[in-house]
Amino acid sequence: MTRDRIALLWRAAVRIREQLEQARAAEEPPELPRAAWRGCRRMDRLQRRVQRRGWQRAHGRVRDRLRRAIDDCRRQLEYSAEDLVRPPRRPASTGEIFQDLAALDEEFCEAKVCLRETEVVVLTEPIVLEGVHLGPFHIVLDWSRLTARSGAYSIVGGSPASSDDDVMHPHVREGTLCEGEAGPALKASLAAGRLFDFFVIVARTLATYNAENAFVELSRWHGVTCGDCGGFAADDYASSCERCECDLCDDCGISCEDCGHTACADCSAPCAGCQDSCCGACLSRCVRCTHRYCERCQTDETCNSCRAEIAAQKLTAPAGVAPTAADALCVGEVGLHA
């Protein structure tokens, strides 16, 4: 390690220690697991609904999820209770923090310390979960926020899920890691200034997939949500509406009989004449009956049916009798009577 690097890490260690002392002085009572309790209540409501409707197959799965939610809440309550009786943690010394920062270089692909930004940033190895390549992630710790209850660190990088740009990892949304099991250990390591442990714990959490509690499941990582049916479509089997650009699965969307473009249900309609599906741009209204027709079922803004009726009326009308207003071909006149 160069002298400049040693000096940088030492200065950072001094500032981090100061921040830890401030955080210790401002320490609040342990946080209660409100989010975990909300999860229990949500599962409880779901289970009751499933039971009322007699959905036997879903009942077992929901019951299992409720049990896990209760276990998680109970575990977090135990940690909070332990926190109440545990003596105040002694923050790491400046020397210990310095050694932690120095060790990050060897543990991670990259480790940077920025005094101006008050940040320590490490780069993990590329993460592959169940065959899905998520890429490496930067773990960014802002030591000026160690006194805050949350938001001291963020996760940057990865490649987003096709269905949600904000989800870069199954357990990371908008740069925030949902800590799950890692929560208490992360809180303890940050409070004590054990930065090496903190980064290792975050890295191991990023390298673990919890299919039961993911923002986007890996099985749906590369795919889209169909705008028509709401179902999932893998990228290879997805298309999009060429009018509104919404995503479409293989089973939805139509190919316009006139122009050949793909359109979703909202941007297409059947021709009132032949019933062929066409995009909205290729259908036009008959000035007489106002229904919408494709170009094959109308001529000069009049559908074939109306044209036939007009022709029939002309044949049967007495000589000298003008056609009725309803037969007028002028769009303006029809508009008045529509």
Place this chain on the structure above:
Amino acid sequence: MQVLYINNDGGGFADHIHIADGTTVRQLFATQVPHGKPQDYLIRVNRQPASADQGLVEGDRVSITPTKIEGAQLA
């Protein structure tokens, strides 16, 4: 002798403990994590990877972190 033992599993534990002279990493793990398998944990001595048969000395810093830690979606 005394070492700093850190267990990053669950709620986290970090404190100095007394161990017998000549205790190895394997032996310490077996006493502190009796139901765990070493391959399921990252074991570091003084922030460096360590072999199971490495002998511990006074003042060593031993940390044990699960390799699999499940994150979760917020409720």
